[in-house]
Amino acid sequence: EQLLRQGVARPVEELAGACAALHAEEHHREAHALLTAFVRVRAPEDAARLAGADPRGLVPQLLDAARAVSGSRERDLLHAFRVAGLAGA
Secondary structure: HHHHHHHHHHHHHHHHHHHHHHHHHHOOHHHHHHHHHHHHHOOOOHHOOOOOOOOHHHHHHHHHHHHHHHHHHHHHHHHHHHHHOOOOO
């Protein structure tokens, strides 16, 4: 729990690197937990900035994480992705 809080407080660029490392090591559950905590506490615009680091990989993962939080969070994230030009990712 504390590690998740510390992780989501990090700059978006660092979090993108952490997610890539977790997936490279096949720690998918941990990556999902980190992204779920991220979308729960950070602004949708932050999630769009994060997704910009790897749109093909992070857009679907962030949407799954947002869906786990709530339907309204997923809608907010979809809107932020559209505004950031990531809707087709």
